[in-house]
Amino acid sequence: xxxxxxxxxxxxxxxxxxxxxxxxxxxxxxxxxxxxxxxxxxxxxxxxxxxxxxxxxxxxxxxxxxxxxxxxxxxxxxxxxxxxxxxxxxxxxxxxxxxxxxxxxxxxxxxxxxxxxxxxxxxxxxxxxxxxxxxxxxxxxxxxxxxxxxxxxxxxxxxxxxxxxxxxxxxxxxxxxxxxxxxxxxxxxxxxxxxxxxxxxxxxxxxxxxxxxxxxxxxxxxxxxxxxxxxxxxxxxxxxxxxxxxxxxxxxxxxxxxxxxxxxxxxxxxxxxxxxxxxxxxxxxxxxxxxxxxxxxxxxxxxxxxxxxxxxxxxxxxxxxxxxxxxxxxxxxxxxxxxxxxxxxxxxxxxxxxxxxxxxxxxxxxxxxxxxxxxxxxxxxxxxxxxxxxxxxxxxx
Amino acid sequence: xxxxxxxxxxxxxxxxxxxxxxxxxxxxxxxxxxxxxxxxxxxxxxxxxxxxxxxxxxxxxxxxxxxxxxxxxxxxxxxxxxxxxxxxxxxxxxxxxxxxxxxxxxxxxxxxxxxxxxxxxxxxxxxxxxxxxxxxxxxxxxxxxxxxxxxxxxxxxxxxxxxxxxxxxxxxxxxxxxxxxxxxxxxxxxxxxxxxxxxxxxxxxxxxxxxxxxxxxxxxxxxxxxxxxxxxxxxxxxxxxxxxxxxxxxxxxxxxxxxxxxxxxxxxxxxxxxxxxxxxxxxxxxxxxxxxxxxxxxxxxxxxxxxxxxxxxxxxxxxxxxxxxxxxxxxxxxxxxxxxxxxxxxxxxxxxxxxxxxxxxxxxxxxxxxxxxxxxxxxxxxxxxxxxxxxxxxxxx
Numbered sequence: 001x002x003x004x005x006x007x008x009x010x011x012x013x014x015x016x017x018x019x020x021x022x023x024x025x026x027x028x029x030x031x032x033x034x035x036x037x038x039x040x041x042x043x044x045x046x047x048x049x050x051x052x053x054x055x056x057x058x059x060x061x062x063x064x065x066x067x068x069x070x071x072x073x074x075x076x077x078x079x080x081x082x083x084x085x086x087x088x089x090x091x092x093x094x095x096x097x098x099x100x101x102x103x104x105x106x107x108x109x110x111x112x113x114x115x116x117x118x119x120x121x122x123x124x125x126x127x128x129x130x131x132x133x134x135x136x137x138x139x140x141x142x143x144x145x146x147x148x149x150x151x152x153x154x155x156x157x158x159x160x161x162x163x164x165x166x167x168x169x170x171x172x173x174x175x176x177x178x179x180x181x182x183x184x185x186x187x188x189x190x191x192x193x194x195x196x197x198x199x200x201x202x203x204x205x206x207x208x209x210x211x212x213x214x215x216x217x218x219x220x221x222x223x224x225x226x227x228x229x230x231x232x233x234x235x236x237x238x239x240x241x242x243x244x245x246x247x248x249x250x251x252x253x254x255x256x257x258x259x260x261x262x263x264x265x266x267x268x269x270x271x272x273x274x275x276x277x278x279x280x281x282x283x284x285x286x287x288x289x290x291x292x293x294x295x296x297x298x299x300x301x302x303x304x305x306x307x308x309x310x311x312x313x314x315x316x317x318x319x320x321x322x323x324x325x326x327x328x329x330x331x332x333x334x335x336x337x338x339x340x341x342x343x344x345x346x347x348x349x350x351x352x353x354x355x356x357x358x359x360x361x362x363x364x365x366x367x368x369x370x371x372x373x374x375x376x377x378x379x380x381x382x383x384x385x386x387x388x389x390x391x392x393x394x395x396x397x
Numbered sequence: 398x399x400x401x402x403x404x405x406x407x408x409x410x411x412x413x414x415x416x417x418x419x420x421x422x423x424x425x426x427x428x429x430x431x432x433x434x435x436x437x438x439x440x441x442x443x444x445x446x447x448x449x450x451x452x453x454x455x456x457x458x459x460x461x462x463x464x465x466x467x468x469x470x471x472x473x474x475x476x477x478x479x480x481x482x483x484x485x486x487x488x489x490x491x492x493x494x495x496x497x498x499x500x501x502x503x504x505x506x507x508x509x510x511x512x513x514x515x516x517x518x519x520x521x522x523x524x525x526x527x528x529x530x531x532x533x534x535x536x537x538x539x540x541x542x543x544x545x546x547x548x549x550x551x552x553x554x555x556x557x558x559x560x561x562x563x564x565x566x567x568x569x570x571x572x573x574x575x576x577x578x579x580x581x582x583x584x585x586x587x588x589x590x591x592x593x594x595x596x597x598x599x600x601x602x603x604x605x606x607x608x609x610x611x612x613x614x615x616x617x618x619x620x621x622x623x624x625x626x627x628x629x630x631x632x633x634x635x636x637x638x639x640x641x642x643x644x645x646x647x648x649x650x651x652x653x654x655x656x657x658x659x660x661x662x663x664x665x666x667x668x669x670x671x672x673x674x675x676x677x678x679x680x681x682x683x684x685x686x687x688x689x690x691x692x693x694x695x696x697x698x699x700x701x702x703x704x705x706x707x708x709x710x711x712x713x714x715x716x717x718x719x720x721x722x723x724x725x726x727x728x729x730x731x732x733x734x735x736x737x738x739x740x741x742x743x744x745x746x747x748x749x750x751x752x753x754x755x756x757x758x759x760x761x762x763x764x765x766x767x768x769x770x771x772x773x774x775x776x777x778x779x780x781x782x783x784x785x786x787x788x789x790x791x792x793x794x
Contacts, residue, residue, distance in 0.1 A: 002514075002658075002659050002660035002663055002664055003513055003514060003660070003663050003664060003667040004512065004513060004514060004515055004516050004667070005516055006516075007512065007513055007667045007670060007671060008663075008667075010670060010674065011663075011666055011667060011670050021467075021469075022469060025469075041467065043466050043467045044466065045463065045466065047462060047463075048465060053457065053460050056457045057454070057457045057458065060450065060453045060454045060457045061454065063450050065444060066442065066444075067646075068445060068643065068644045068645070068646050068647050069440050069441065069442065069643070069645060069646050070418075070438065070440045070645045070646050071646060072418075072419060072422075104501060104648065104676070104677065104678075105676070105678060107676035107677075107678050108676040108677065108678075109676075110676060111675060111676035112676075115401065115404065115537075116400055116401060116404055117399075117400060117401060118401055119401050119402055119403075133673075133674075136673075136674045137674075137676065139674075140512075140674060140675065246465065246466070247465045248465070248466060248467045248678075249464075249465045249466050249467050249468060249679060249681070249682030249683075250465050250681050250682050250683060251501065251648075251677070251678060251679070251680075251681050261399075262399050263399035263400070266399055266400050266405075266408075267399055267400060269408055270399075270400040270401070270404045270405075270408060273404060273407060273408050274404060276530075276533075277407065277530075277533045277534075277536075277537060278508060278537065278675060278676070279501070279502070279504035279505040279506075279507060279508035279509075279534065279675070279677075280501065280504075280505065280648070280676075280677075281501075281502060281504050281505075281645075281648060282646060282648070283648075284646070284647050284648050284681045284684070285646030285647050286646075286647060286683070286684075287681070287683075
């Protein structure tokens, strides 16, 4: 029994995305970086804004006493206050620092939330396709992830969610802008979802939480990502600075709760406790102090916009269908039928693409087979250069 | 059901140490920092070495492209290699980077290890008194913590450990230098423990892991903390830079495994997977790169040594008994009997001390009632100034 049984099973089925990422590193070593079209991992390559470097230098120079010590588990009070102001503005609510908890990225935040709000056996409803680590986070807490399909246009299917609600529903989890589809849920569907959950509460007495995982909020194209917290009293936002400041390696994010949430203090204390219990203890100190000074800053989203347009052109020219992304940095594409009309599994297509040094992740890894995700966290030139490879791949498909 | 039942219960019994820490902040606001003798939290106040600042500045200036991006979940390969060299030297084994996994502090590392090696219902044996968060980390994984008492001199009681071994024993967890006693286990007792576990394996077929939580390794007084990994094949070290570089707020640490461990690759992959699954994803990027350049550096331990001596003098003069600490930065003291000879609970004593603005943590918070822990992470002057308060407290006890 060298390792736990459930871990043994999970290892076998371990993240295809990460596998592709590590395979990509090997490919690049062998064929040269510029010859591999690695669209596998959402690893933002747009550099953090210059202001990030400046603040980092400033803080490094100040070298304030105790600045790498423990602080209260929820984070520095002044950081929570500053973030509360920003969150209030973007979420259409009025919160103060006591409603914000600094976390080790959104992944840390989600694990914390799941542990805090779910009894073992509880259910969380999520819309397919979705970021598959949710399954792992649910399993950590003996929570059952109830997966419902999105509509054909990848919008939330409220009927499907309604039908999935049960006496064990602890929360509905949404992710907008969405990974992998790039879909942004509009204010209307969020409001309808809120009404649906409120009706459910009136009927059953159980008020499910509505949790929004939204690290891509600030990566959107010609569309306003509507405020979320203002939609529903039992709402919780989990976010990070991995995408908007390109700091995924630094693990810095936050949880914010609606000020009207039931038993607000208990809920917040539960988050603080669970973050500690899970071993996060606190979000990294230096990064907390940095992001507090960068609330008005973000990476240059126009770079992603330019790549998105270039990538859509490549796919158009290669004859591959996709959902036009409204946000995030992924293109979710339908696996084209073979020339002979045969419909193949997405893993056959991703394997086929590898022969042309194109790396993408099969939709099955997001609970949606027959699709493939390409992350455009790579130079526009590489995207443009991939056109030939895509065309050749399509010719021999 | 706003929060999970098990969390609700835990919140009520939440960490006394943290409670004291937050209470201390309130006390200081009210009475002034210099008038409160806050010995509650092990929050290192000795500043990181100057070389830390220099490396931080250097890296901030270099601003290398992609230096805040994701890296492989186990950490930067070059960082793991550099640490492996240092660990090999101090642990008496020869490991390379593949046996080192970067973690979000030792707390993150321990949660990762527990999840990776334990099936629900498994047992981990720990010696009382101990850092009580172990209970929480065990509970996260439905692991039963089997608590055995240390000997009177706080050394490991091998008979007690032997008697606690069962078919469900996944690991024996040791912590040296010890929090809260300051005890350092010598090479002899570690070797005997190893023999005991090897015999057990030969009889039962189950090879328990031996896990060493050792963030205080480099904080020791006139004593060599013996190498650990070389004692036993199924050994795992969990450590951090929270104490030796005074970076507890930055959450940076590592797991290192014995190169001869059974199913080595599975074990390491399980750690990498579990760190990701728990939402750590990877240890903070910038801090990884920093600690790799500081393997020869540490905080000025003589500062702690000076405080230790000063504190022992204060306690001597106040008539309070303690275990002489060989490492770490805590004094574990016996709750003195009342003048009338009555033996009180440690919480009565800590409450009594609060009247004299002295904050310590009752031994019950470490599974050892009748004792109290004082952390000497405070200025020597404050320690010396506390003598009057200690004496007054003793007079009225």
